[in-house]
Amino acid sequence: MSTDHERSYYERIDDRRFKPTPHTSGAWNPDEQHFSPLGGLITHAIESDRDERGSALAISRISFDILGKLALDECDIRVEVIRPGRTIELVEAVADLGGRTAVRARAWLLAPGDTASVAGGEDPPLTPPGELESWQMSHLWSGGYIASLDARPVAAPEPGRGTVWISSDADLVAGEPVGPFAAFVTHVDAANGIAVRRPPTEWMFPNVDLTVHLHRAPEPGWTGLDTTVTFGPGGRGITSTALHDTHGHVGHAQQILTVRPL
Template sequence: MTDRAIPTAYFDRIDATRFRATSLVGGAWNIAEQHVAPPMGLLAHVIEQGHATRSPQPMQLTRLSIEILGTIPIDVVEVTTSVVRPGRSIELAEGTLSVAGRPALIARAWLQHTRDTSALVGSSLPAMPTLDDVERVNPSDQWPGAFIETVGEVRRRQEEPGRAWTWIRPDVPLLVGEPVSATARLVALVDIANGVTPRVDPRSVAFPNLDLTLHLLRPPVGEWIGFDTTVSFGATGLGLTSTVLHDLDGPIGTVAQTLTVRPHA
């Protein structure tokens, strides 16, 4: 008898629409369920693939909004896509990730035809601290789950709980033996924004997100992704995690996550 092979990616492709989750997707709120970051990345990947088969003119994903409809077991998932608004320069696509026929994630993505606006590049968003100005940390000290153990090198400067600058260099691919764009690779990581600087100990208060909305100026470049993150809790069980995303060249976009704040009894 031989030992089962150690997974090398978050998913294995079965066929055109089905993918088998590996043990590396284990979640932070429940280690027996999928962390939603990898399946979000899978949705983005399949949406981009679908667009590429339709359009002779490549477009860039500029906004991705994802609704989290429920928990996702570590099992086979199916991803289907459709076009909501076709166009030669702008397209709105939709994707659904399901488990055993039950939708778990629904995404809508705007894609745009690119053009040269390099002469207009500029932003007043604050810069991230450099890699040399942040300390290496182990996110598994605060969070359980296999996915958190796979996120690679993490460096953080925390101003206070709920406010921090974090650099992450992921090192596990989304799919076995299949090229994935820099954008889909980013999407497979960004949901971690809600956990990089908890306002409170997650063992005493749960604050899972109901959704994720990503806006992008451009695809990321290089290995490192920066998170300039602020977590806010309201007085009636609502919360918001707001993040400006960076790579080593500067800001690349923003992420917003709606939280449901649930103190443990």
């Protein structure tokens, strides 16, 4: 992996602290971080802590509460096991930016097992990304994170509806191996930007959380986002996404939105 900050979202400072690069800059405000790479970084911290403890449990649900603006500042991540166990664990990660707690995340880790004989219920697979053309999301959104992506729509996005493959050649952390789930999460928050109901130059609809449920571990490579966005009549909205890798359906994500005119 490259150690050049131009090819990574973060550089490690020490065991807990990371420096964001310009490729993390946000879509709503380029002076802030986009949550997608930060969510991937927090997931990486949880997985690293699990591996250091010698646990074989798999993250099966992770939820992030975004507590405010995400400053383009050093990130300090603390991980704690809240509910230890041999088959089930609950882990919490707290991310501080600029001396302020910006994100709290909780992850349920479950023991793997062989359930292939009863597996079923997945959504149909998406058209493979290799058969699709790239889409310049930067025509709609600003920021270094969006500019770093290769986005390939399965069909032309419509207001409130879009199915898009996302990938990037940027490392999550410069010079550091990252697991496939953390790499996958690095793209999931982009779901709120692929199926916009109203132009972001006229309306704000940022998400204040992200929750990911998995019934299968994602394989390395592309992240598939099959997304529907709903706006309610009272200032709230929901972005709902079926998640895919190139082998098929892996789970779901939800984001609650605060909707307001600019």
